[in-house]
Amino acid sequence: MLTISADLRAKILAHARADHPDEACGVIAGRAxxxxxxxxxxxxxxxxxxxxxxxxxxEQLRVWREMDDRDEEPVVIYHSHTATEAYPSRTDxxxxxxxxxxxxxxxxRNPEQDEFRSFRILDGEVTEEDVTIAPE
Amino acid sequence: MAIEVRIPTxxxxxxxxxxxxxxxxxxxxxxxxxxxGRYEGLRERLxxxxxxxxxxxxxxxxxDVRFLGGLSAPVSDGDTVTxxxxxxxxxx
Numbered sequence: 361m362l363t364i365s366a367d368l369r370a371k372i373l374a375h376a377r378a379d380h381p382d383e384a385c386g387v388i389a390g391r392a393x394x395x396x397x398x399x400x401x402x403x404x405x406x407x408x409x410x411x412x413x414x415x416x417x418x419e420q421l422r423v424w425r426e427m428d429d430r431d432e433e434p435v436v437i438y439h440s441h442t443a444t445e446a447y448p449s450r451t452d453x454x455x456x457x458x459x460x461x462x463x464x465x466x467x468x469r470n471p472e473q474d475e476f477r478s479f480r481i482l483d484g485e486v487t488e489e490d491v492t493i494a495p496e
Numbered sequence: 497m498a499i500e501v502r503i504p505t506x507x508x509x510x511x512x513x514x515x516x517x518x519x520x521x522x523x524x525x526x527x528x529x530x531x532x533g534r535y536e537g538l539r540e541r542l543x544x545x546x547x548x549x550x551x552x553x554x555x556x557x558x559x560d561v562r563f564l565g566g567l568s569a570p571v572s573d574g575d576t577v578t579x580x581x582x583x584x585x586x587x588x
């Protein structure tokens with residue numbers, strides 16, 4: 361189960377809407393081992409594409425080092441789909457390489473309706489999980 | 497002195513759980529060959545026939561090795577090599 365604050369959930373959705381029709385991506389860091397997302401980090405989509413995303417490699421190095429220094433880990437890794445449902449594609453699954461992370465997908469295909477879902481992706485296997493909004 | 501290689505969580509099963517290992521070589525290619533002698537299978541997860549695998553990022557100090565000539569990039573004692581899984585995907 362992913363437990364996330366309403367504020368962080370809103371930040372992910374706002375980032376996805378702002379970058380639409382391109383896919384948006386980012387990380388929410390949290391204290392290592394806590395399973396609690398806390399620090400929102402919007403990342404550049406180096407691909408600037410409506411169908412693909414990739415963290416800019418140098419930005420990723422900087423952010424991962426910063427998390428290391430702060431004893432944090434990527435608790436949530438999020439990205440948006442802009443024309444399809446918020447469910448991991450084959451490409452998403454083949455790249456998924458943080459076994460401890462919650463992979464959050466949102467979809468901006470419908471301007472009126474938010475789609476926000478969370479998954480574990482382990483050894484090519486996708487498991488959807490409940491999302492609970494934590495009290496502030 | 498040697499070259500420090502920082503290993504991401506997902507590949508630590510090749511290094512006995514170590515976050516960083518040390519190796520030697522004059523180029524990145526030699527360094528990975530040296531590591532493979534002690535951490536069998538690690539090299540194959542990092543490179544294929546065409547160079548650094550697209551699923552991983554390899555950095556020499558602060559630079560992505562894709563911008564430094566890939567596997568032929570020269571390395572020397574005191575350098576740090578960092579391996580991170582590429583974070584990517586998309587609807588297609």
